[in-house]
Amino acid sequence: MKNRVIVIGSGGAGLVAALSAHESGAKVTIITKEYPTRSQTCMAQGGINAALSNVDEDSAELHIQNTLKSARSLANEDAVRFLCNSAKGAIEWLDSIGVPFSRTKDGKIAQRKLGGASATRACYAQDYTGLKILHTLYDRCTALGIEFLNERYLLEFITDESSNKKSICGVSVLNKRSGEVELIQSNSVIVATGGYSRVFHNYSTNSISSSGDGIAAALRAGAVASDLEFIQFHPTSLRGSSILISESARGAGGYLLNSKGERFINELAPRDEVSRAIHDEILKGESIFLDIRHLGSEFIEKELPQEAKLAKLYENIDPSLELIPIKPAAHYTMGGLDVDEKTSTNIQGLFAVGECANHRVHGANRLGGNSLLELVVFGRVAGESAAKFACEQDLDIDIKRYKNLHEENLEQIKSYTNEINFYEKYSELGEMFYKDVGIKRDKKTLLCTLENVKEMKKALKNMGVSDKGNIYNSNLIEFLEFKNMLFLSELILLCAIQRDESRGAHFRVDTQESKTAFDAHTIIDKDGVISYEN
Amino acid sequence: MKISIKREDSHEIYDVPLQDVTLLEILNEIKNKIDATLAYSSGCRSSVCGSCAVRVNGKEVLACSYKAEDGDVVEPLLNVPIERDLVVNMDKAYGFNSKAKAYQSTIVQNIKLSDEDEKRNALQSDCILCSACYSACPVYAVNKEFLGPFSLTRVWRYVSDKREENPKDKIDNIQMDGVWDCTLCNACTLVCPQGISSKADIEKLRARSVMFGYSDPSFGSFDGGFGFDGSPSF
Structure with missing residues (x-):
């Protein structure tokens, strides 16, 4: 069908892209592996950056400079300028559709300070910023009658190569409810499936859904990814559960303390620096705590209610009276599908947006408050680009023949021997990655981990599922997610091994300086072939 | 265990x-x-x-x-x-958000909200759509088309927001299978993990309905609000 745009993923990026494509005249269908509003976006607490100067003096230029500084020469300045210059408009748009931002006493949108920011820049809605933005976007989609196909798991992107350039012609999904493979034809598809932090298994702050499905499927279809080695560790997740404690806790004046009760780092330095400092303390045998007691119970209740609740539930402590035990955990993946300024991948008609894409604005280290901004600003671009493309294209290729093929693939996976429990292997992968592909890396151990991952990949046929049924087979879905993560793990390792330097979130103990030769993006394809691009 | x-x-x-x-x-x-x-x-x-x-x-x-x-x-x-x-399967349950018109009617520019305005529906916009309230609601035993607690809380969120330009349309829309079908039993409030009371929101929507000239349809239909023996039934 001409004029049809398919959006895969119903997080913030997907919903903004869908709204924008709809406004641009496309017929939009959103496909999600869960339900809208259950995505990773709801976990974003801190805020969304825009230089509104509602609290103190700020400017888009300062926002640009802070973002570039944190990116360590690995961001595209034009993209960063576009992001930061669009920020005010993005907030105005969110305000216009009903996002309930917190307000200052004089009725302006409230802002707070996050790490790496020279001014008080992050607009917020208590500590539910992502949740309230996501739900308002969903309500907007409801208002416009945008179609949702819930509980469909992305299998493959289907492409055509009959013209000189590879083009998208549809997607195949597994209907979780029926167990059937469904094909949806479209010349214009937006991938908005989120990042891959769950490669770190339980050492990640993310939802269990952040398994990089869209990135893996697009790579298999011939797209390329960039900067996969840049993975941000959030300094403060709860020690036992890796549940996120927002940066706003430090923004408001929270301290980081070691077991001796000493502060050891500027708490509001960029996340990579703070995480490394905590990591070093932990290696020295210290336990690390976040101290927000001095902020007072009234403030905690008003500004950080979620944090207080989670600290009680998971660590059994009252943060207004006790120290919060923390550790850094994988939080955001800067790398993703490589896209141009119109959010297009190298496959014609396949666009990518949000954390699954690399818009080249975060570089080696993302600033808090820039990811919600990214999904609004580039979500709108993606929607417009995809709608325009859908309108201009009349490629009409019958994709029915892929149904059997993809069904057979699933049957084959179900026939794997299941001698090895893949859940155990997944847990091992997470441990291994946290230890050796985490905050500090070393070439030797990276090479060793690469061998382990290759072994694990080889053993996939001895893993598999014990559930052979069709109806809501979450055992099968989780195995497919694990396969995707294992595939991405190898690519992450190849990128990390080849980048013989330290920069932002990629810190190599064997080569601790940044090198100008690496002032370039790592580009990688599904076969692990790497090139560098400025 | x-x-x-x-x-x-x-x-x-x-x-x-x-x-x-x-x-x-x-x-x-x-x-x-x-x-x-x-x-x-x-x-x-x-x-x-x-x-x-x-x-x-x-x-x-x-x-x-x-x-x-x-x-x-x-x-x-x-x-x-x-x-x-x-x-x-949540499809039908979530579908009530659409039926209830649980969204802002129009896109509006430059409406200034105060700290107090924001507080008015801060709690309602904490909803995570987990459907605990929907599951606990006894009304579904008798009316499968009841718009339900979370959708009505969402309606209150928008009706109570200064950015909503057509609150009357929202109120008109929730008269049938809506605010008056609720028994005010409070089961939804007791199970909400976010501390939201849909029952209280429904009461606020009822009050708003009365302001727009609506009244409880079960009230006064037979007996003008009094029992058949003439004693008040409220």
């Missing part, structure tokens, strides 16, 4: 070697080590994505924020079709 979980036709009992953990951790332990065929939903582990609502001993909870206890009986939500085990 021993946990009983409702599967297809019967309750199955699992013996799990964990203590002082959330129900979600128990479910994960079963799935990963004991029985991979168990189906349930989860996401964020931190009570914001709304995926993991189930009933424990008859009461709706989020599996990720409920500390499991020996002997707990875990069942899927009510009033929604079961897909498998603890997984339910």
Whole structure:
């Protein structure tokens, strides 16, 4: 069908892209592996950056400079300028559709300070910023009658190569409810499936859904990814559960303390620096705590209610009276599908947006408050680009023949021997990655981990599922997610091994300086072939 | 600890070697080590994505924020079709957001909101759409088309917002299968993990309805608000 745009993923990026494509005249269908509003976006607490100067003096230029500084020469300045210059408009748009931002006493949108920011820049809605933005976007989609196909798991992107350039012609999904493979034809598809932090298994702050499905499927279809080695560790997740404690806790004046009760780092330095400092303390045998007691119970209740609740539930402590035990955990993946300024991948008609894409604005280290901004600003671009493309294209290729093929693939996976429990292997992968592909890396151990991952990949046929049924087979879905993560793990390792330097979130103990030769993006394809691009 | 979980036709009992953990951790332990065929939903582990609502001993909870206890009986939500085990189909339930017009009618520019304005519906906009309230609501036993607690809370969120330009349309839309069908039993309030009271929101919507000239249709239809014996029935 001409004029049809398919959006895969119903997080913030997907919903903004869908709204924008709809406004641009496309017929939009959103496909999600869960339900809208259950995505990773709801976990974003801190805020969304825009230089509104509602609290103190700020400017888009300062926002640009802070973002570039944190990116360590690995961001595209034009993209960063576009992001930061669009920020005010993005907030105005969110305000216009009903996002309930917190307000200052004089009725302006409230802002707070996050790490790496020279001014008080992050607009917020208590500590539910992502949740309230996501739900308002969903309500907007409801208002416009945008179609949702819930509980469909992305299998493959289907492409055509009959013209000189590879083009998208549809997607195949597994209907979780029926167990059937469904094909949806479209010349214009937006991938908005989120990042891959769950490669770190339980050492990640993310939802269990952040398994990089869209990135893996697009790579298999011939797209390329960039900067996969840049993975941000959030300094403060709860020690036992890796549940996120927002940066706003430090923004408001929270301290980081070691077991001796000493502060050891500027708490509001960029996340990579703070995480490394905590990591070093932990290696020295210290336990690390976040101290927000001095902020007072009234403030905690008003500004950080979620944090207080989670600290009680998971660590059994009252943060207004006790120290919060923390550790850094994988939080955001800067790398993703490589896209141009119109959010297009190298496959014609396949666009990518949000954390699954690399818009080249975060570089080696993302600033808090820039990811919600990214999904609004580039979500709108993606929607417009995809709608325009859908309108201009009349490629009409019958994709029915892929149904059997993809069904057979699933049957084959179900026939794997299941001698090895893949859940155990997944847990091992997470441990291994946290230890050796985490905050500090070393070439030797990276090479060793690469061998382990290759072994694990080889053993996939001895893993598999014990559930052979069709109806809501979450055992099968989780195995497919694990396969995707294992595939991405190898690519992450190849990128990390080849980048013989330290920069932002990629810190190599064997080569601790940044090198100008690496002032370039790592580009990688599904076969692990790497090139560098400025 | 021993946990009983409702599967297809019967309750199955699992013996799990964990203590002082959330129900979600128990479910994960079963799935990963004991029985991979168990189906349930989860996401964020931190009570914001709304995926993991189930009933424990008859009461709706989020599996990720409920500390499991020996002997707990875990069942899927009510009033929604079961897909498998603890997984339910939310399509119709979420569809009530559309029927209830639970969104801002128009896009508006430059409406200034005060701190107080924002507080008015800050709690209602904390909703995570977990459907605990929907499951607990007794009205569905008699009216399957009831717009339901979470959708009506969402309507109040928008009706109470200065940015809503057509509150009357919203109120008109919730007269049928809406605010007057609620029994004000408060079951929704008691199970909400976010501390929202849909019952209170429905009462506010009723008050707003009265301002727009509506009244309780069950009130006065036969007896002008008095019992047949002439004594007041309210």
